[in-house]
Amino acid sequence: MSEHLIGTISNQVDSIIKHAEKKYPEQMWMFDVQKASWDAVYHAHDEGKRLIYVGACAPVELIYAFDCVPFVLDMIPTRLASTPDVAAKYIDLAEQYIAPTMCGIDKVDIGAILSGDMPDKPDAFIYSTVPCDNSRTAYPFIAERLGCPSYCMDAPFSKSERGYRYMAEQYKEIITFLEKLTGTKLDWDKFREIMIISNKTNELMNKIADLRKIIPCPLPGRLLVLNEMIPGMTGHPAMLAYLEAQYELGQKLASEGVGAVKKENYRVSWLQNMLWSNVGILDWMERQFGAILVMDAFGYQRGHLFTDLDDLDTVCIDLAKKGLALPMIHGAAGPVEDYIDLVENTMADYKANVSMFIGHVGCKHTWAAAKIITDLIQEKFGIPTLYLDVDATDGRYKKTDEIKAIITEYMETIAGYKESAAN
Amino acid sequence: MNETLIDGSELKNSAVEAWKADGGKVVGTICCHVPEEIIHAAGMLPYRLRATGVTETSEGDAWMSPFTCSYARGCLQYLIDGTFAFIDGLVASDGCLMAGRIYDNWKYVDINKDKEEIFFQQIAAPRTFTPKSIEYYREHLETLRQGLEVWGGVKITEEKLRASVQLYNETRRLIRELYELSKSDTPVLSGEERLRIILAASSTPKEKFNEQLRAFLATAGSRKPVAAGRARIMLVGSALDDPEYIRIIEEKGGLVVTDALCFGTRYLWEPVEPEEGDALTAIAKSYLGRPVCPRMVDLHNEFRDFMIGMAKDYRVDGIIYSRVKYCEVWGGEGLYFNEQLQEENIPQILLEREEIMTSSGQLAVRAEAFIEMIEKQVGGKIHE
Numbered sequence: 089m090s091e092h093l094i095g096t097i098s099n100q101v102d103s104i105i106k107h108a109e110k111k112y113p114e115q116m117w118m119f120d121v122q123k124a125s126w127d128a129v130y131h132a133h134d135e136g137k138r139l140i141y142v143g144a145c146a147p148v149e150l151i152y153a154f155d156c157v158p159f160v161l162d163m164i165p166t167r168l169a170s171t172p173d174v175a176a177k178y179i180d181l182a183e184q185y186i187a188p189t190m191c192g193i194d195k196v197d198i199g200a201i202l203s204g205d206m207p208d209k210p211d212a213f214i215y216s217t218v219p220c221d222n223s224r225t226a227y228p229f230i231a232e233r234l235g236c237p238s239y240c241m242d243a244p245f246s247k248s249e250r251g252y253r254y255m256a257e258q259y260k261e262i263i264t265f266l267e268k269l270t271g272t273k274l275d276w277d278k279f280r281e282i283m284i285i286s287n288k289t290n291e292l293m294n295k296i297a298d299l300r301k302i303i304p305c306p307l308p309g310r311l312l313v314l315n316e317m318i319p320g321m322t323g324h325p326a327m328l329a330y331l332e333a334q335y336e337l338g339q340k341l342a343s344e345g346v347g348a349v350k351k352e353n354y355r356v357s358w359l360q361n362m363l364w365s366n367v368g369i370l371d372w373m374e375r376q377f378g379a380i381l382v383m384d385a386f387g388y389q390r391g392h393l394f395t396d397l398d399d400l401d402t403v404c405i406d407l408a409k410k411g412l413a414l415p416m417i418h419g420a421a422g423p424v425e426d427y428i429d430l431v432e433n434t435m436a437d438y439k440a441n442v443s444m445f446i447g448h449v450g451c452k453h454t455w456a457a458a459k460i461i462t463d464l465i466q467e468k469f470g471i472p473t474l475y476l477d478v479d480a481t482d483g484r485y486k487k488t489d490e491i492k493a494i495i496t497e498y499m500e501t502i503a504g505y506k507e508s509a510a511n
Numbered sequence: 512m513n514e515t516l517i518d519g520s521e522l523k524n525s526a527v528e529a530w531k532a533d534g535g536k537v538v539g540t541i542c543c544h545v546p547e548e549i550i551h552a553a554g555m556l557p558y559r560l561r562a563t564g565v566t567e568t569s570e571g572d573a574w575m576s577p578f579t580c581s582y583a584r585g586c587l588q589y590l591i592d593g594t595f596a597f598i599d600g601l602v603a604s605d606g607c608l609m610a611g612r613i614y615d616n617w618k619y620v621d622i623n624k625d626k627e628e629i630f631f632q633q634i635a636a637p638r639t640f641t642p643k644s645i646e647y648y649r650e651h652l653e654t655l656r657q658g659l660e661v662w663g664g665v666k667i668t669e670e671k672l673r674a675s676v677q678l679y680n681e682t683r684r685l686i687r688e689l690y691e692l693s694k695s696d697t698p699v700l701s702g703e704e705r706l707r708i709i710l711a712a713s714s715t716p717k718e719k720f721n722e723q724l725r726a727f728l729a730t731a732g733s734r735k736p737v738a739a740g741r742a743r744i745m746l747v748g749s750a751l752d753d754p755e756y757i758r759i760i761e762e763k764g765g766l767v768v769t770d771a772l773c774f775g776t777r778y779l780w781e782p783v784e785p786e787e788g789d790a791l792t793a794i795a796k797s798y799l800g801r802p803v804c805p806r807m808v809d810l811h812n813e814f815r816d817f818m819i820g821m822a823k824d825y826r827v828d829g830i831i832y833s834r835v836k837y838c839e840v841w842g843g844e845g846l847y848f849n850e851q852l853q854e855e856n857i858p859q860i861l862l863e864r865e866e867i868m869t870s871s872g873q874l875a876v877r878a879e880a881f882i883e884m885i886e887k888q889v890g891g892k893i894h895e
Contacts (some may be wrong), residue, residue: 189837224808242637405811423611
């Protein structure tokens with residue numbers, strides 16, 4: 089019998105690790121966290137644990153507290169994006185049922201479910217009405233198709249105190265949902281332990297984000313991609329270990345005044361999603377132009393901490409604040425002012441001098457706000473933004489050479505601009 | 512057809528002009544999750560924005576990019592180019608993300624310096640139908656009420672709200688009666704005409720509209736039946752506000768007898784039950800609970816059931832699923848109803864479209880092919 093999709097990915101990660109152990113022994117912390125993530129999902133049922141698929145805003149700390157394994161379903165498309173032929177299989181299948189213009193992330197999710205390549209059904213699916221109209225179509229369908237117990241949270245439109253309370257009430261319902269699912273009451277002592285790990289994780293994440301503000305930036309753009317795993321594993325010791333290693337490295341390099349690139353010429357900010365289908369572009373920009381991605385809108389995370397580890401009401405409010413601060417819910421799922429604040433903070437805090445809207449075509453609501461934010465960048469920071477349409481999960485949309493040519497043209501223009509400004 | 516009703520379907524119609532001439536305020540709405548009753552109770556004219564007849568969207572494209580719903584770009588175009596210069600306020604819900612961006616972009620477009628005078632408000636419309644979401648939605652409706660009171664210098668009392676609910680429920684009743692005309696084997700109303708009437712409903716004061724529609728219905732029985740269609744068609748899909756689109760289908764022999772469109776049966780249909788608590792609670796329950804659009808995450812199946820129920824009630828021979836390119840809300844809805852339509856043996860065709868009617872030739876060809884396919888399937892017996 090052929091391996092199912094998660095098994096295949098897990099095995100791929102194992103192969104990568106074997107290779108890395110020989111070639112990059114000092115960087116194993118980057119691979120260990122990936123192994124921990126995929127192994128946990130792959131072996132959940134073998135280890136007698138319940139596997140819970142999750143969408144945005146799902147309370148992973150609570151899921152861990154119930155001794156279940158959370159799995160962010162969107163990890164599949166972002167992982168498969170680097171192997172275009174595999175991603176294409178699921179995208180093409182999904183397009184037989186849904187509009188080809190829909191988001192590639194949801195197309196891969198739907199295609200994977202329809203293909204029958206996913207393993208036995210999970211024990212539950214917890215999702216929400218964010219981040220976008222695509223997921224609002226995809227997730228309920230997936231829930232129905234999986235046929236397992238599911239809970240859908242309605243995320244508030246605005247990040248107001250009332251909105252947080254609205255979410256908090258639903259987190260309480262999720263506790264009841266998980267208690268019914270597992271047949272156990274929430275073990276608060278265990279939950280507290282996980283909240284402590286979660287807080288440490290978020291503190292580290294915030295410190296690492298602060299390191300990226302330093303000139304030169306001590307950490308490469310690629311780590312922003314890996315850091316996207318954080319929300320799905322907050323509260324897991326392996327994530328904490330990964331961030332500790334990253335922070336240690338960043339701090340060491342920063343104290344020595346060493347940057348991730350030899351000569352940091354440009355500090356780049358990406359304003360939309362990550363280009364999972366072509367992450368190598370980040371390495372190429374660093375080599376080619378000394379241009380380092382200091383922060384991207386998707387990767388921008390200011391993790392909210394649990395402020396009280398004993399009071400249920402406060403914990404649920406904190407879960408709401410954490411959930412609504414996740415990418416891209418933090419910027420793109422509500423009023424445009426959220427997106428403006430996100431971009432403005434990114435540009436200012438990280439001292440970016442290059443602005444790129446590397447726009448995933450599936451993310452239409454960010455495209456629909458692109459002029460507002462790029463006008464703002466021009467006005468406040470005097471930086472013209474590069475617009476580049478890409479498909480973040482479907483590498484067939486635009487080839488690497490084409491992407492490089494467009495970025496090169498822009499970088500040359502920017503370089504000219506800086507020289508003339510200097511004159 | 513009644514000339515006044517036709518006039519009401521125009522973007523700038525005589526009823527709006529008269530309203531403005533009397534010093535009345537017009538409040539534009541985006542998406543059908545903005546309850547018009549609240550605006551009406553403030554003594555203002557709710558006017559649902561649309562892009563009917565738009566022929567170019569260069570401004571909309573510049574602000575929203577070409578990777579977005581052309582209906583939304585068309586609405587923004589009309590806001591920017593002054594077509595909607597008569598509106599005094601703009602209220603949006605977060606019906607879908609594109610609808611939200613019409614509102615966002617209009618706030619930031621810098622060409623209309625008088626915008627400080629414009630009332631802007633956006634309300635949340637939850638995407639699940641639960642006691643908690645109703646309560647949350649109701650609070651946002653309360654915020655809208657308060658916002659309108661301050662801006663308009665009026666008091667929106669419970670009594671006024673209930674009167675508005677009653678008036679709108681009468682509109683709903685009349686619209687259902689209008690649709691009843693199409694159940695006949697020989698309807699006296701075409702789908703194109705019916706859409707014009709619904710557009711009038713969304714663009715004119717309901718007091719006048721109800722009066723006109725009542726008068727129309729009183730004499731409708733004496734109308735000559737419209738040309739017999741070769742197939743009875745139901746339209747479902749993204750916001751469709753262009754009668755021209757239906758005209759092309761009907762010219763090819765499809766008689767559009769019903770729909771599941773937000774400028775159709777999904778606009779004003781299910782009554783607000785005034786006994787459901789206070790007026791705002793009743794409005795919240797009604798607006799959130801009706802299967803109006805696939806935006807509701809937990810009502811996909813209810814929406815499908817509504818569609819199929821309507822298809823049966825109106826004895827449709829086929830469904831045209833008309834999806835605006837880049838409309839994500841409708842982009843995957845087939846996942847929820849394709850299988851059921853096959854089981855019910857209801858033929859369906861998916862047509863992608865853009866708000867600007869540049870591909871009318873293709874629409875005509877595909878509509879005709881679909882109708883021919885239906886005729887072959889049913890042996891042409893239905894409309895003999």
